[in-house]
Amino acid sequence: MAAAGAGTDGTVGERGQLINVAYRLLGSLTEAEDAVQEAYARWYALPPDRRREVRAPGAWLTTVTGRICLDVLGSARARRERYVGAWLPEPLPGHGAHPDLADQVVLDESVEMAFLVVLESMTPAERVAFVLHDVFRYPFAEIAAVLDRTPAACKQLASAARRRIDPAPAQAAPIARADTVRRVKEAWQSRDIAALVAVLDPAAVMTADGGGLVGTVLRPVAGGALIAQYMLAVADRAPGMELLECSVNGAPGLVARRAGVVLTVAAFDVADGRVSRIWVVRNPEKLRPWAGWTTASATARRSS
The missing domain is CATH 1.20.140.160 (PhyR, sigma-like (SL) domain)
Incomplete structure (x- = not known):
């Protein structure tokens, strides 16, 4: 070997x-x-x-x-x-974004969230x-x-x-994926539900993991409109939260942070310019690799 x-x-x-x-x-x-x-x-x-x-x-x-x-x-x-x-x-932060990971894990398609979920x-x-x-x-x-x-x-x-691996539509190019995730971020921050619904596939599914340690939905949320409503409701309950673009398992993603502490990491699947899947990790035990996460390459903007 x-x-x-x-x-x-x-x-x-x-x-x-x-x-x-x-x-x-x-x-x-x-x-x-x-x-x-x-x-x-x-x-x-x-x-x-x-x-x-x-x-x-x-x-x-x-x-x-x-x-x-x-x-x-x-x-x-x-x-x-x-x-x-x-x-x-x-979830894993991108290379260079965490001082202790030392680029241990090669970030390629085999560590993207969609692939890891299939492995489960x-x-x-x-x-x-x-x-x-x-x-x-x-x-x-x-x-x-x-x-x-x-x-x-x-x-x-x-x-x-x-x-067990279902044929999936070809992923958008990295720049296009990043642009789609940026549109999600901007719509979330501006509380623009129409823009948020427009960037979500009507059949999109969001799955969240809080591990029973923090509040989140316990079952997947299906449908772009319902996901948009949920995201805006979360934003209304989270004053002072920062939403930042970042690399999550080697693909464009978002981090929600308050007072320097990463509270949520979101990974996305993008097809035809729209988000088809969202995986949201809030379990603090799974966010340990993000402790000390740096934002030198991320764009931050207050959500409120």
Whole structure:
């Protein structure tokens, strides 16, 4: 799998790759970092002679990280049955916007919110097989070591996962997506419901995640007009809130902030110049990567 790193035992250079794999498997940077830390702990718990026998430490660490993630995904299913409201992946700020992320996660289409949400529909084994093969191009022979199944069985799992991905209209170019999100921001700030409805697809769906820790809708809101009404109602209840354009998981998004604290992160799907999906994360536990978020590249404007 991943090539050996530059460290004396071949593991130092592997951490970034492992974080990238684990985040896509788990949808949480916090859990990804914990999984990778556990993999390294198991590596250094091996007797020195045993570590020297491992010809590809990177492959060993990837296999162990994948198994840890598989266990986490299995237990997560039970936890999410008790979760209050919808569960969404943990959003990531753009590179350079957070001093501590150190560009750990490569921001590409495989970390956009729409893709991560689809991954949530897969079984743990399907998700591992699909992410390792289709995203990271690992051969099924090596994925078999993670899932403890035959390569043929792993191929079938990835195929089943692929069928869960509905064909979607081509995403707008980044500049067009950013322009559409900017129109949402401007309409929200000016309380212009007609402009907000115009930028939302009539069949748009908004899903919010508060985790039961903050107030938000517990079920998806369907329909552009209803979403617009909800957004304006929120704006009326949030004097002094800043709304800022930013990168969310590598795509144009919005952040709502008060007194320097990020309270809401919104990701968008855009098609034909309109917003078709909105994912709103308000659970403060999922906004930890945004603590200390800088706004050097963002445009801020008071919402009131």
